[in-house]
Amino acid sequence: MSKRKHSKDYGEMTIPLLKQELRLESYDRNDNFGHQLVQAEQFNMNMPTVTEEQVKIYMDLYGQDLKENSKAMYKAKFLCSIRLASQKENVYICGRVSAEMYKNCIYNVDIQLDSLGVVQQCQCECAAGMGPEAHCKHVGQVLHALTKLKDGDKSPEDMFLQSIHVTAITxxxxxxxxxxxxxxxxxxxxxxxxxxxxxxxxxxxxxxxxxxxxxxxxxxxxxxxxxxxxxxxxxxxxxxxxxxxxxxxxxxxxxxxx
Incomplete structure (x- = not known):
């Protein structure tokens, strides 16, 4: 720091002189404080939209439907996590679902989608989840969760109010x-x-x-x-x-x- 005048003289100095007098010279010498932080590219999860109709079509192929039990388990937060990876035209989903009847038991559910969100094949670690055509309640729960990702799991009431521009308006x-x-x-x-x-x-x-x-x-x-x-x-x-x-x-x- 440059040599300062006596404190009683500061009141007589102009603003530019005060800035020059009180400037921390070390800041000027080290203005970068090391290397510049490079911001990583923001992650973007490019996942195709999965509709309830597509899930229904998959279940209908095997004479099943999306059971209310699967929806109830999803609502009760039995679904632990969902991860995805994409390769060319396919998207691979890995879901972890807690067992309904056993504590500390988690089943891995694997689902393959195409770029249009059509279900290609599924499998689950439970006894009824043999692939590639699994349609157990754990698979149903993950498929049901995928349909919720497109609208943020909003209730039908919230989506209706938003569509008629009542709760939010630009x-x-x-x-x-x-x-x-x-x-x-x-x-x-x-x-x-x-x-x-x-x-x-x-x-x-x-x-x-x-x-x-x-x-x-x-x-x-x-x-x-x-x-x-x-x-x-x-x-x-x-x-x-x-x-x-x-x-x-x-x-x-x-x-x-x-």
Missing amino acids: HDEQESIEIKTCGQGTNKFWGEERLLRLHASIFGRICTATDRTDFPKLAESLTQYKNIKSSAIIQDRKYEAVARDAYSKDQSVFSFKV
Whole structure:
């Protein structure tokens, strides 16, 4: 470090002089602090999409179906891990599944897929899992897990809400809906979008529902748009344009339409 002035002189120095005076010279000599870290390429798991229909077709070939027991075991976290390796047009899956009836017993399940996600062959270490056409509950559990990888194991409810843009919405989608719903009650699209969301008009009915509430009837009323024509609403609509123009003049803004 360069020779410093007395501390009482620091207050009289300009910012550039202070930076020069207090600069750690060792940092300048060792600015790289060794070799530069090279970031490794991010791992990308290129796995074909496996659909429930493809799993059903494989099971049907051997007169079987995806048993509820396999789905229940998957939900109960009997599946320990899944690994994969790809070679040319084939993808090889290795799953480790805990035995249902025995503690500390894990079966290895091997599955071969093609690039389209079609099941080619399977085998399992359990007594009923002889390959290459194994279709035991452990194979079924791994196949069921593969169908979940494409959507992050989301529930049907979550996927439906996402498809209608309710739980998450982008800025572009927001602007598009805003344009399409101009006119509110006179716009059919506004009514359709309104049915997809909880708003002040129906929030109280949901919160005050009790065991005595007819929930099917309540759900039906919430999913069917009705153009209400009460005397109060008719009165408001008659004077809406007048009130809007008066507000525009009072606030010295351009006339607007909701």
